[in-house]
Amino acid sequence: MATKSSPKRKASTVKDPGTDAPPVKEPPSSPTPKSDPPSKQPKIEEPPKGPAKEAPPKEAPPKEASAYALNDPAAFGRNMAQVAAKSQKLLSDFVARQAAAKGDPVDPLNIGSAFYAVFKQMAANPAKAVEAQFGLWKDYMELWQRSTQRALGQTVEPMVLPAKGDRRFKDPDWEENQVFDFIKQSYLLTTNWLTRTVGEVEGVDPKDQARANFYAKQFADALAPTNFVLTNPEVLRETMKTNGDNLVRGLEHLLEDMDRGGGNLKIRQTTDNFVVGRDVALTPGKVVFRNALFELLQYTPTTETVHETPLLIFPPWINKFYILDLQPKNSFVKWATAQGYTVFVVSWVNPDPKLAQKGFEEYMREGVFAALDAVEKATGQKQVNTIGYCIAGTLIAATLAYIAASGEYEDRIKSVTYFAAQVDFSEAGDLQIFVDDEQLGAMEKEMIKAGGVLEGSKMAMTFNMLRANDLIWSFVVNNYLMGKEPVPFDLLYWNSDTTRMPLKLHLSYLRQCYRDNALAQAQMQIAGKKLNIGKIKTPVYFQAAREDHIAPAVSVYKGAKMFGGPVTFMLAGSGHIAGVVNAPSSGKYQHWINDELPETLEEWMAGAVEHPGSWWPTWEKWLAARSGEMIPALNPGDGELKVLGDAPGTYVLIKAG
Numbered sequence: 001m002a003t004k005s006s007p008k009r010k011a012s013t014v015k016d017p018g019t020d021a022p023p024v025k026e027p028p029s030s031p032t033p034k035s036d037p038p039s040k041q042p043k044i045e046e047p048p049k050g051p052a053k054e055a056p057p058k059e060a061p062p063k064e065a066s067a068y069a070l071n072d073p074a075a076f077g078r079n080m081a082q083v084a085a086k087s088q089k090l091l092s093d094f095v096a097r098q099a100a101a102k103g104d105p106v107d108p109l110n111i112g113s114a115f116y117a118v119f120k121q122m123a124a125n126p127a128k129a130v131e132a133q134f135g136l137w138k139d140y141m142e143l144w145q146r147s148t149q150r151a152l153g154q155t156v157e158p159m160v161l162p163a164k165g166d167r168r169f170k171d172p173d174w175e176e177n178q179v180f181d182f183i184k185q186s187y188l189l190t191t192n193w194l195t196r197t198v199g200e201v202e203g204v205d206p207k208d209q210a211r212a213n214f215y216a217k218q219f220a221d222a223l224a225p226t227n228f229v230l231t232n233p234e235v236l237r238e239t240m241k242t243n244g245d246n247l248v249r250g251l252e253h254l255l256e257d258m259d260r261g262g263g264n265l266k267i268r269q270t271t272d273n274f275v276v277g278r279d280v281a282l283t284p285g286k287v288v289f290r291n292a293l294f295e296l297l298q299y300t301p302t303t304e305t306v307h308e309t310p311l312l313i314f315p316p317w318i319n320k321f322y323i324l325d326l327q328p329k330n331s332f333v334k335w336a337t338a339q340g341y342t343v344f345v346v347s348w349v350n351p352d353p354k355l356a357q358k359g360f361e362e363y364m365r366e367g368v369f370a371a372l373d374a375v376e377k378a379t380g381q382k383q384v385n386t387i388g389y390c391i392a393g394t395l396i397a398a399t400l401a402y403i404a405a406s407g408e409y410e411d412r413i414k415s416v417t418y419f420a421a422q423v424d425f426s427e428a429g430d431l432q433i434f435v436d437d438e439q440l441g442a443m444e445k446e447m448i449k450a451g452g453v454l455e456g457s458k459m460a461m462t463f464n465m466l467r468a469n470d471l472i473w474s475f476v477v478n479n480y481l482m483g484k485e486p487v488p489f490d491l492l493y494w495n496s497d498t499t500r501m502p503l504k505l506h507l508s509y510l511r512q513c514y515r516d517n518a519l520a521q522a523q524m525q526i527a528g529k530k531l532n533i534g535k536i537k538t539p540v541y542f543q544a545a546r547e548d549h550i551a552p553a554v555s556v557y558k559g560a561k562m563f564g565g566p567v568t569f570m571l572a573g574s575g576h577i578a579g580v581v582n583a584p585s586s587g588k589y590q591h592w593i594n595d596e597l598p599e600t601l602e603e604w605m606a607g608a609v610e611h612p613g614s615w616w617p618t619w620e621k622w623l624a625a626r627s628g629e630m631i632p633a634l635n636p637g638d639g640e641l642k643v644l645g646d647a648p649g650t651y652v653l654i655k656a657g
Helices: 073-100 111-123 126-151 178-199 206-222 233-242 245-260 332-338 360-379 391-406 429-434 437-449 456-465 468-481 490-496 503-515 553-560 601-606 616-624
Strands: 285-290 294-299 305-307 311-314 343-348 384-389 413-419 540-545 567-572 590-593 609-612 630-632
Touching (some): 073 245, 111 206, 178 206, 429 503, 437 503
Parallel strands (some): 413 540, 540 567
Antiparallel strands (some): 305 630
16 A cells, blocks of 8 residues: 655756646546555455355455556457567568668767767776765665655655656656655656766766766656656556557557658657648738748738838748747737738748758848848838847848948848847757767768758757657657547647758858857858958847747857847747747746846846736837838738738748658
8 A cells, every 4th residue: 555755855956847848638537546554454254154145245456456457358468469560560660771771870969979988087987986876876775765664654755856847757656656656766866866977077078078968868768667668657557447459559659650750750749630821820911022942921911000110030941930820819920910010921941952052141142131122122111120030040140240241231120139049159058969070970961861951850859859758758658658649739730840951051050150159259251251240230139038948048148248239138938939939818927127238147137127928018119119100001912022822822831851
């Protein structure tokens, strides 16, 4: 009988903050009833001698135990036979793919060199390694002692708890059932020990140390007891309840996902029944310009008058633009239109091998400059206010630096708003782990082999690894172990609607920005001009998000301080997506404002004022002051540019592998 532990807990040192993606929704389960201990259960008396009497029925086993009892052994056996057959197919397919992959890099992520560097330093200090092992053994002994005390009916405090935000151990049996509580705590103790031991090795190059830490956590996440049938109480109960039918369904899902990925696993995070233009990207508008790199969308005004200066939005080409136009309730595009702005959005093409040699200069000239010219023809306005989201913000910053150095397109950009965009990459977070020379060399070979592009699924896996528990393993449990279908969710559909990356642009971005930080050091060049961010005098507004793991707030802040003109910095709650896409009607999160720009983000936060809810209205006041007087609204097609089709256009519909 499991005895409930005291609520007082010691916090785990392993943190796993949540992401913008919500947990997979599941139907609520009833709490597991508790039974009396055996000593208090009624005993069945032996019948007295004499005439036979009907014996009273035997008491049913405790419900807590019956939840893990097999219902139908025959059905279970049949299902396990199916599991074995399907597993055999998976194994044979895997062997065939490994044979076909002969010649591919054995370690494309360069994990081995990082751990070699760490183990080399550990070997140089064996006393430290012995001390770490002794510490783990001591923790295990204490855990065994506490577990024994609990088995004897005593109330004991757990040694360790999951970190705040770790949703893996939410099932009540991880605490109430003694066996699963022991499994959980032993896993957390080992995880803490592993990450602490790897992270505290002295004398290791910081880049090798960061990669070793990252992959140690990936290893620990993969081996979590939640990812296996026999050590996950929720999965085990479902397996007993359905006689293993959940595992059969899960393997069917796994085989389907392997087929969808062309032999590689492509995990479904949501249902596939979303249609762009019907379920997402719904704001009315027209395509008014198209070239090889992008389509320009002009949205239908919803007010009689609009601000004189149009708003031109450049979303990241790593994803599709409709993150800013998911549903009417959370569409930034729809909201900005309702505030009285003539809104244009660049919808980047999903590049194929023909665009492999397009680089920063081409994306500046055929992207940014071409869009500026198109907006002028559509509205008659020479100046525009712009927004650059993520990597597109980096492009806009590089473009402004080029304008400052060359004089081309001078005074065409009136202001820039940066959504989660980096200019200084010295503290760019975990993505720096993927940009050493060995990994970039392996990526270049892979892109050349694919015709000059990086398939979207490769980029998606990289971003998913940054939050593996939420974006990988939670779906492994839901789809493959529980055998459930993923729930419909627009944000996760957008996340899976990937784009390809052209070879020249992508490798230049990773090498010059992430690896060399050349843009921040005024060493990056476009068309022979060195780019100096300090020469930019254009007013800029920086939005960063407190929990952003792709463009960390500290990195965004360092870049903001480099600009030579007026700078406004604002910090939003949540992460890379929800920190941006947070409509006022949602009532979620908060934002911080500080008119000063001290040396560090920590100092900025010390003087910042917190405000509840969305930051959009605060930003709009800033933008309105730079958007001119109100003039009669123009519909798409009223200017020199004619309508080419309805929004969301055709480029957004191109699928990637």
